[in-house]
Amino acid sequence: MEHRKAYLTPEGIYLRDYFMNTTRKTLSNKLDKLFSLKVREIGYCQKEGCGKTDGLQCAHIYSRKNKWLRWNLENAVCLCSGHHMFWAHLEPAEFIRWCMKIKNFDYLDKLRQINRPMKEFDMQEIYDRLKVS
Numbered sequence: 001m002e003h004r005k006a007y008l009t010p011e012g013i014y015l016r017d018y019f020m021n022t023t024r025k026t027l028s029n030k031l032d033k034l035f036s037l038k039v040r041e042i043g044y045c046q047k048e049g050c051g052k053t054d055g056l057q058c059a060h061i062y063s064r065k066n067k068w069l070r071w072n073l074e075n076a077v078c079l080c081s082g083h084h085m086f087w088a089h090l091e092p093a094e095f096i097r098w099c100m101k102i103k104n105f106d107y108l109d110k111l112r113q114i115n116r117p118m119k120e121f122d123m124q125e126i127y128d129r130l131k132v133s
């Protein structure tokens with residue numbers, strides 16, 4: 001099967017490289033890992049009054065099934081495991097009201113409306129952009 005080697009994106013020509021033969025699943029896992037790492041680089045639980053620096057987790061605002069938001073830093077916060085599991089997940093309404101104070105929901109909702117399917121090269125582009133951010 002022939003693969004295109006370059007794609008034209010809004011930011012210019014995009015070249016495929018080492019992900020050429022990786023499956024979507026592998027790529028998705030790699031992206032999840034890198035994304036979580038980036039979110040946790042914040043270094044502390046963002047819930048005010050907590051500030052824990054260990055056991056940090058990446059908490060998504062819109063669920064990961066929203067592919068165009070899944071690896072967008074605006075769609076995640078850094079929380080300690082306690083605030084992630086026992087606050088964000090148990091009190092979702094409170095969590096979202098809090099997120100609305102620190103995140104740009106207009107932007108997130110715009111991304112949510114993208115209805116073209118995410119392709120492998122889209123994922124690779126996101127990966128490369130995350131890697132250098």
Ligand SMILES: [Zn+2]
Binds near residue numbers: 052083
């Ligand atoms: Zn916390």
